[in-house]
Amino acid sequence: MKVTFLGTGTSQGVPVIGCDCQVCKSLDFRDKRFRSSIHLEANGVSLVVDTGPDFRMQMLRAGVKKLDAVIFTHEHKDHTAGLDDIRPYNFSQQMDIPIFGRRQVLEQIKQEYSYIFSTKKYPGVPQVNAIEITENPFRVNGLSIIPIPVLHYKLPVLGFRFGDFSYVTDANFIPAESMKLLEGTEILILDALQKDSHISHFTLDEAVEIAQKIGAKKTYFTHISHRMGLHDQIDRELPEGIALGYDGLEITLD
Ligand SMILES: [Zn+2]
Numbered sequence: 001m002k003v004t005f006l007g008t009g010t011s012q013g014v015p016v017i018g019c020d021c022q023v024c025k026s027l028d029f030r031d032k033r034f035r036s037s038i039h040l041e042a043n044g045v046s047l048v049v050d051t052g053p054d055f056r057m058q059m060l061r062a063g064v065k066k067l068d069a070v071i072f073t074h075e076h077k078d079h080t081a082g083l084d085d086i087r088p089y090n091f092s093q094q095m096d097i098p099i100f101g102r103r104q105v106l107e108q109i110k111q112e113y114s115y116i117f118s119t120k121k122y123p124g125v126p127q128v129n130a131i132e133i134t135e136n137p138f139r140v141n142g143l144s145i146i147p148i149p150v151l152h153y154k155l156p157v158l159g160f161r162f163g164d165f166s167y168v169t170d171a172n173f174i175p176a177e178s179m180k181l182l183e184g185t186e187i188l189i190l191d192a193l194q195k196d197s198h199i200s201h202f203t204l205d206e207a208v209e210i211a212q213k214i215g216a217k218k219t220y221f222t223h224i225s226h227r228m229g230l231h232d233q234i235d236r237e238l239p240e241g242i243a244l245g246y247d248g249l250e251i252t253l254d
């Protein structure tokens with residue numbers, strides 16, 4: 001299994017438009033964060049979790065030639081705004097692309113992309129096959145996926161576990177039953193926005209505490225704000241086995 005961090009930034013991305021802070025001005029490539037998303041390849045299946053506004057550049061940068069599915073964590077725009085750019089995969093693969101999400105996520109997508117779902121479609125619009133998922137495990141071309149329900153303030157969000165790898169973004173609360181589902185995960189990607197408290201995201205300290213409870217061999221943080229601080233500086237402060245994610249980072253698991 002290969003996982004690529006396509007984006008590790010919060011909703012505005014890093015740098016933020018018009019911001020002159022040291023992080024936004026940093027020349028370190030790890031301080032340049034597209035909106036949060038991952039690409040996962042396993043058993044010949046190629047999928048992305050979320051299609052944020054940077055989806056097109058992410059696919060170009062990671063060189064993703066084939067896409068079997070999109071899985072949505074939740075309906076926020078920083079996770080859905082790039083969906084129109086799946087069209088090249090429609091053309092090259094000559095098929096509808098399955099998109100998986102909970103009912104309220106698919107309903108929101110159907111509203112925001114009404115032209116995709118219209119009965120009278122303009123030629124060349126994205127072709128998708130919306131597949132509703134629940135909290136029950138599901139499969140994508142034989143690859144088994146376990147949803148991990150979490151809360152993002154009051155909004156239900158799904159994390160996903162793929163074998164020994166788990167991805168949990170946009171959360172500030174993980175219920176006990178979901179902590180159980182994360183037990184034994186070897187690699188974990190977890191939401192950590194910034195040091196200051198926030199209404200809907202884990203802070204750095206909260207994320208470290210949760211990561212240590214889950215006890216993965218390696219935890220990487222994502223959905224990072226420019227207010228977190230410089231990648232290099234913050235990464236050094238983290239306990240062993242915990243690191244900040246950065247765009248382009250690749251992880252290979254057996
Ligand atoms: Zn988000």
Ligand SMILES: [Zn+2]
Pocket residue numbers: 015016019020021022023024025226227
């Ligand atoms: Zn800034």
Ligand SMILES: [Zn+2]
Pocket residue numbers: 074076152170
């Ligand atoms: Zn969100």
